[in-house]
Amino acid sequence: MIHPSEQLASVRRFEAAGFRAWPAAAVHYDGTWVIRLTAGHPAKRLNSVNPLDRGDVASITERVARAGRRFESYGRPLTFRVSPLAGPELSAWFDGEGWSRFDDSLVMSMPLVEAQVDEAIDQIPLKDIGRFVSASLEVQGADASLRAGLSEIIGAIQPQTGLFAMERGNEPLASLICVHDGDLAGLFEIATRAGERRQGHGRKLVLSALKWARLRGARQAWLQVEAANEPALALYRSLGFTEVYRYHYRRPPGA
Structure with a gap:
């Protein structure tokens, strides 16, 4: 205990x-x-x-x-x-x-030694903040008025940051931000486009981001999720995340 x-x-x-x-x-x-x-x-x-x-x-x-x-x-x-x-x-x-x-x-965490990343796709994070912000807003169905604010937030992040997006041609399917801070890898803004959910895009992108972070020395992954978001909770639990606190x-x- x-x-x-x-x-x-x-x-x-x-x-x-x-x-x-x-x-x-x-x-x-x-x-x-x-x-x-x-x-x-x-x-x-x-x-x-x-x-x-x-x-x-x-x-x-x-x-x-x-x-x-x-x-x-x-x-x-x-x-x-x-x-x-x-x-x-x-x-x-x-x-x-x-x-x-x-x-x-909930705040949830998982030791990265237990992450199922060996078969994850090696994905290089986007370098273009503007491209990522466009993808993130489109995936989330968010208003374009948030573009400047989200760009400013991402630009102000001090720890190493990976901007991940999964695309089909020019159409973004899923996106997330992975912040590598010492031995921690935090996942933020995880989203899958409406109409593309339950097809494994989110799982693949999360695992790619965790693989990227683990290769850079992160030892523990963590994220925040609303308690009412049952699909997201099911995904994170299936990946090995457990609740730390609420x-x-x-x-x-x-x-």
């Missing part, structure tokens, strides 16, 4: 890796609350308050109000991302104030 202190150390490690792999445009600190804001992209991970110390619960009402003013200046709804590092007192405060809870998600989001009434 994992001791609670060991569990929290693991959570801290993946949370820090996530911040490095998916950098917000602006980062502010209120004690150990990390306030991440990004004008060019609406993703909740890039626009949320992330409490990182279970004991840092002083003056919650005042600090939430300060955070709210920052979010208002960016035109973003005040959002907290609640991991095991936030602790029960803050969650109790949210409950008492009637905040909604949504988008429960997080969710909170917003005030009416937000």
Whole structure:
């Protein structure tokens, strides 16, 4: 059985890796609350308050109000991302104030020594950020207005980054980002084009990215996935990923 202190150390490690792999445009600190804001992209991970110390619960009402003013200046709804590092007192405060809870998600990991990559296709990551962003937006069915913001985020990633896309001619079928950070390989923006799902494209692309990362020294793969995304969970579990911890989001009434 994992001791609670060991569990929290693991959570801290993946949370820090996530911040490095998916950098917000602006980062502010209120004690150990990390306030991440990004004008060019609406993703909740890039626009949320992330409490990182279970004991840092002083003056919650005042600090939430300060955070709210920052979010208002960016035109973003005040959002907290609640991991095991936030602790029960803050969650109790949210409950008492009637905040909604949504988008429960899992952080999953897998030792790369166990990854089924020996038969994976050797794929060279794309060097052209613009080409990858076009493929990613098309695969996800996302609005073209996100192009500049996603390009800026990818360009700001400091660890070595692999941009992977599977294509049929000029048609993108699947895409993902693999961030190699020390012995960790984080997978982000994993998506398969509607109409092309359940044909193995995602599995092949994930394995190619993990092979790329393992050859460069990564020892552990990890990713984040919404708990309601059963097809994705089935794929990741079949590859050998297991749950490390969960997080969710909170917003005030009416937000």
